[in-house]
Amino acid sequence: MPGFIEGMMPVQLLAEILLIIVIFVLGAMILDKKMGIRIPMLLQAALVFIAGWWYYKFRIEPPLPFSVRAIYQVMIAIGIFMWVSSAEKGWTEFKRPILAVLDAKTPLTWWVRAVLLVVLPLSASGMAYKNLLPSLGEPIELRTVHPAPPAAVTVHGKKFPLQTSESPVRVDESGEYSNHIQDAHVMDNPFDPDSIQYMQNVKEGGDIFFQNCHFCHGDNLNGRGLYAYAFNPIPANFTDPGTLAQLQETFVFWRVAKGGPGLPREGFPWASAMPPWEQHLTTEEIWKVILFEYWHTKYPPRTWDE
Amino acid sequence: MGAVGGNTTMMTDHAWWRSRRVILIGLALGLCTLLMSAPWLVSVAPGQEEEEEGEQLPAGFVDGELPAEPTPEQLENGKKVYFSKCVWCHGVEGAGDGPGADRLWPRPRNFIQGTFKVRHTFSGELPLLEDLFQTVTHGLPGSAMPPWDGILNEQQRRDVVAFIAFVLIQDRAFDDDEFEYVTKLELDTLEPIPTSPESLEQGKAVFDRLRCAECHGQEGRGDGNPFNLKDDWGFAIQPADFSKCWNFRGSRQDPYNVRNIFRTFSTGLNGTPMPSFADQTTIDERWHLSNFVNSLCERDDEGNPMKIDPLTDKPAITFVVRSGFLEEGATIPDDPQDPAWEAREQRFIGMAGQIIHKSRNFVNKIDNIFVRSLYDDNDIAFLFEWNDRSQSIKPDDLEAVMPEETPPSGDPIAGKIRAYGPFNDAIAIQFPTDWANLTPPEKPRFIHGDSKNSVDLWKWESDNTIKAYTGTGALEPLVEREASSAGLQVVFSEYKDGKWTLMVKRSLAAENEGDVEFVPGEYIPTVFFAWEGHNGDYGIRMAISTFYSTILEPQIPASVAWYAIFIGIGIVIVEVWVLTGRRNRAQGKAV
Structure with missing residues (x-):
């Protein structure tokens, strides 16, 4: 990854994000139209979500705090939701695998559902436990960088x-x-x-x-x-x-x-x-x-x- | 300065340096003839000698080419960069004597002789222009030379290198094909031998055979010969401390890369007592040695390379010191090698010279310490470890005084390495006396508190005394509290192979007036200070840290587990609700 030019980071980041989106859209289109490989809607949505998470976590230096990244991820999720639900066809395609797992009509979906039913509550309580532990990190202290001067x-x-x-x-x-x-x-x-x-x-x-x-x-x-x-x-x-x-x-x-x-x-x-x-x-x-x-x-x- | 200034204006004219160089080449020719007649000096350039006799080059080296002459535009552009960014330390003529030079250690490079440390060329030869370009790009960690990447673009960096190489270097010439040779270390074509216990063993054997410890010390902490080494200009220098690879000048912002060690070991550092060992070692031996030296560099608690902060090129710092609780009834072990201590996280504390109040310490020798902490039902202990190239203990008949601040110029600090003391080596840890009653984030001032908020400061000195002081300001004297001093216990202290290890213990409770109290689960502001007795460190002429927080790890409350279980049960209920809803809907549709 190229380094950031001092003073140019916001522009660089915007340009990169734009580039990633263009590559993603073009890539999906070429795969679909020219090569006949259709990436399932749910997988597309998951890829966008993970790519966003990866980019904000590893690209930006100094690292963003988790709380800020969480806000970005929620906005990315809303964006994805608006995108997949914008057309009826896409929305049906997006829902299909989720509903299939819920209905569990084949052995595969039955197993996926069984595993999810166990893993979800366990991981949620595990994460809750981890987050509730006393953090013992650096205390956060926000100072005023340019305080008001005296007369x-x-x-x-x-x-x-x-x-x-x-x-x-x-x-x-x-x-x-x-x-x-x-x-x-x-x-x-x-x-x-x-x-x-x-x-x-x-x-x-x-x-x-x-x-x-x-x-x-x-x-x-x-x-x-x-x-x-x-x-x-x-x-x-x-x-x-x-x-x-x-x-x-x-x-x-x-x-x-x-x-x-x-x-x-x-x-x-x-x-x-x-x-x-x-x-x-x-x-x-x-x-x-x-x-x-x-x-x-x-x-x-x-x-x-x- | 008048004559120097005069040259500056003349430099705008290209003919000036050309004509001057002709004279210099003439001088150099004369000098070379003189040198050739002195047989003891031939060994200065073994590469040249071997080539003349048609012998083989040292392993890993090939013949290279002298660089092409830069264009006048390049030199003009490079000069602009030089007189904006570089001149302040390296000086108008490049003699390493700019306005900033005398307060720097190591001193800025004097370009005039063409002597450079970090190179891919054989011992005694000029560097490649690429070497100088990489030095400008990545800086020289451990010195004041910063990385210019991101500040100067590539063309500017290449141009300023051309200006230095073809204008400022006066005693030698890069295009002098009669007297200059390029014997290039082909590092790119060589593959490192992966490290292994066998490789480290062989590397240690090379380390012993070549007697590296004579300068670098048994454990490589640079403590073998700390005071008697000088560079080509007569300035005192000290051997590298292998445990702080992030300070290697040639680390190229990649300190755990063995290629850098291989390069330095193969080419030597021109202008310093560090020779090239290429003639005495095979390539495999050099890789083993590099693996061994790399293994001496500090690692984190998991044994991985320390995470380097890209903003500072030093290990990343976490500003919290966590004190671990031993099981109830257990007491803090006295032995620093005890598993309870070994398992404890080790905190890197960055130390800077105290250059805030007089007498300022511009030449700081202790640039980091390591701290661990444990506590039991009654006591808290801190384990300090820090490197110091010399054990300094003040003789009884010497009066310790804080040296005068070094004048800004005309008094090169680098030459004054043994001018003071020795005073005692020392370390101190400081807490606000009354932290519990200060509303965070308010604290006493970080150097010895202030008149409103005092601090409790524990200072250990190398005569193995420890005292508790009350501080009320950097410029106020510290006042000892004798009853509190008696409550401080030196559990362990040792100086071995360039490193101090010190364990200090005190009760958690404040037993005397002015004592700090330790309460689990609370952030207690903490500052560290250190003194190197051979550096003239005394009083507030010392090394300082910034604020850290000590926190005694609290026991985990049972409520945490209960909340987690409740959340798990909540998710199960949601699952049942979703599935039931889906089934009912499916049945409804079916009907």
């Missing part, structure tokens, strides 16, 4: 109102704050000594990132650093459109400066391994490393008018 943060004795503060290092050639300076320079070489002030700030931010942050957030800022595996959940993936791209630069400034201990209760401050970076970096260094993170991921910071 202002005080870093190194200076107060920064989050609504009005601007990054002092996101500057154009004239030294003024510029919202668009990044767009023109995402492909620049940060190690070019003749580069503009903005790119020099990016480079200095990169130096800080690769001396402090990549251990957890990774060399590609994708949350897969050297130490990431030890933490739960693993560190934030900045290449994901749900993190940096969704946030104002000042929000990120608050998160970096105050770290895990600065989170409100719903953000689980006790469990975050994010250091309060004001203990290690100057205010300007914090702004620079944020500048670098936006530059490297190519996402523009979200602005208030958006």
